[in-house]
Amino acid sequence: xxxxxxxxxxxxxxxxxxxxxxxxxxxxxxxxxxxxxxxxxxxxxxxxxxxxxxxxxxxxxxxxxxxxxxxxxx
Numbered sequence: 001x002x003x004x005x006x007x008x009x010x011x012x013x014x015x016x017x018x019x020x021x022x023x024x025x026x027x028x029x030x031x032x033x034x035x036x037x038x039x040x041x042x043x044x045x046x047x048x049x050x051x052x053x054x055x056x057x058x059x060x061x062x063x064x065x066x067x068x069x070x071x072x073x074x
Contacts, residue, residue, distance in 0.1 A: 002040045005060045009067070012060075017067060044070055 003021070010019035024031040024039060034043060034050070044052040044067060051070050054063065 001057055002042075005058075005063065008060050009064055012064060013067060016071060046070075046074060 006019055006021060013019070022030060022036075024036060036043075038055050040055075040057055042054040042058070042063060043050050051074075052066060054066065
C-alpha cells in the first residue's frame with residue numbers, strides 16, 4: 001500500500017534523502033532491532049539514529065512535510 005507513496009517520495013526528495021524499504025517478513029531481526037511492531041512504520045534516520053517515526057499509512061504530502069521539517073531542523 002505504501003510502496004507507490006515511497007517511490008513518489010524517493011523521486012521528489014532525490015538528492016536530499018535516501019528512501020529504503022524493509023520487508024519485515026524477510027528481515028524480522030532488523031524489524032525487531034528497530035522496534036517495529038506495526039506495519040507500515042516509517043523511520044527517519046540521520047547518521048544511523050532514528051529522528052522520527054510515523055506509524056500507519058500516510059499520504060505522501062504528510063510524509064514529505066515531516067521529512068522537510070527535519071531537514072530544516074538539522
